[in-house]
Amino acid sequence: MPLPVLERAASEMSNWSDAQGRPSGMGVMEMSHRSSAFTAIVQHAERTLRGLLAVPEHFKILFMQGGGLAQNAIVPMNLCGLPGAGLAAADFVVTGSWSQKSLQEATKYCSAQSAASSADGSFHRIPDPAAWQLRSDARYVHVCSNETIHGVEFHSLPDLAALGSKAPLVIDFSSHVASRPVDWSKVGLAFAGAQKNLGPAGLTLVVVREDLLGHALDICPSAMDYTKVAANASLYNTPPTFGIYMASLVFDWLVAQGGVKAIELRNIEKAALLFQTIDGSDLYFNPVDAGCRSRMNVPFFLREPALEAAFLQGAQEAGLLQLKGHKSVGGLRASIYNAMPLEGVQALVAYMRSFERTRA
Numbered sequence: 001m002p003l004p005v006l007e008r009a010a011s012e013m014s015n016w017s018d019a020q021g022r023p024s025g026m027g028v029m030e031m032s033h034r035s036s037a038f039t040a041i042v043q044h045a046e047r048t049l050r051g052l053l054a055v056p057e058h059f060k061i062l063f064m065q066g067g068g069l070a071q072n073a074i075v076p077m078n079l080c081g082l083p084g085a086g087l088a089a090a091d092f093v094v095t096g097s098w099s100q101k102s103l104q105e106a107t108k109y110c111s112a113q114s115a116a117s118s119a120d121g122s123f124h125r126i127p128d129p130a131a132w133q134l135r136s137d138a139r140y141v142h143v144c145s146n147e148t149i150h151g152v153e154f155h156s157l158p159d160l161a162a163l164g165s166k167a168p169l170v171i172d173f174s175s176h177v178a179s180r181p182v183d184w185s186k187v188g189l190a191f192a193g194a195q196k197n198l199g200p201a202g203l204t205l206v207v208v209r210e211d212l213l214g215h216a217l218d219i220c221p222s223a224m225d226y227t228k229v230a231a232n233a234s235l236y237n238t239p240p241t242f243g244i245y246m247a248s249l250v251f252d253w254l255v256a257q258g259g260v261k262a263i264e265l266r267n268i269e270k271a272a273l274l275f276q277t278i279d280g281s282d283l284y285f286n287p288v289d290a291g292c293r294s295r296m297n298v299p300f301f302l303r304e305p306a307l308e309a310a311f312l313q314g315a316q317e318a319g320l321l322q323l324k325g326h327k328s329v330g331g332l333r334a335s336i337y338n339a340m341p342l343e344g345v346q347a348l349v350a351y352m353r354s355f356e357r358t359r360a
């Protein structure tokens with residue numbers, strides 16, 4: 001979280017003021033989600049995000065609950081309704097743990113299949129789109145546009161139409177949302193848990209093209225039916241109000257940073273510094289193909305794994321936290337989301353260089 005956002009939230013925790021500075025006499029957590037004060041907050045959040053991400057008007061922006069994993073079920077429940085019996089088709093490009101989980105979950109609701117997978121290469125690359133096995137009757141094609149655990153990022157989204165598919169592209173952009181612009185002409189639906197780049201856990205963002213509404217399975221719970229959520233401007237049920245408020249402060253912060261293009265430049269600089277340090281060292285390495293290395297999540301490994309505990313201990317002492325790799329892949333991982341300043345990455349690489357000098 002950006003520090004100014006936390007400080008602003010702290011300052012109005014018990015007494016939120018509106019855009020004109022008029023105190024409401026209560027904190028956001030105490031407001032009715034139907035109050036005019038909260039309506040102003042959610043509308044501001046929607047408007048600001050639409051501007052930041054240049055979301056076209058024919059897409060709905062929904063604020064929901066359940067996180068990224070719940071969307072693995074909510075997406076097929078919303079897109080795979082068929083008039084008769086039978087299961088609709090959905091294709092998945094499996095480039096790491098998160099797209100793998102999406103595929104597994106979707107099999108409960110549709111005929112979900114892998115169109116391509118890089119599992120044979122330990123999820124270090126993106127399979128060539130020209131070789132994807134896309135079915136002509138697929139209701140959607142799913143990719144995880146940034147694989148948080150394996151550190152694999154799509155630096156340009158696939159153009160399904162150019163690949164001969166009429167299906168809409170669904171992207172799980174949980175871990176790089178708002179870190180770079182999105183080419184909406186290639187996207188039908190995008191979802192993201194808020195907790196990386198948007199705000200606290202508990203809020204989920206869905207951006208969905210209007211023509212994809214109205215195709216839900218009968219079993220889709222009403223509170224998870226995009227059509228109902230959209231018709232009620234994200235207030236069908238009580239939304240995660242505090243999360244939406246925090247996200248709106250993050251959106252304001254992003255605007256103040258110069259918007260998503262400016263943040264993207266900063267993210268490129270941060271990632272380049274870290275990758276140069278890794279590639280230029282004899283101790284560290286990153287196994288991901290150069291063309292799809294994530295700017296947000298940088299897994300790296302020590303050529304002498306026995307030094308890992310000492311690396312982490314020294315990092316902790318230097319105030320460099322949460323560098324342990326995900327338990328499924330081991331090693332180390334630096335997650336350098338939007339709110340991580342360049343100085344944070346500079347401090348990390350300085351520590352990495354000094355650790356290598358003294359230990360290797």
Ligand code: PMP
Nearest residue numbers: 067068069070098148174175193
């Ligand atoms: N997708 C991606 C890309 C993620 O990084 C995560 C969480 N790390 C998830 C889905 C799951 O999100 P949640 O825990 O919010 O359900």
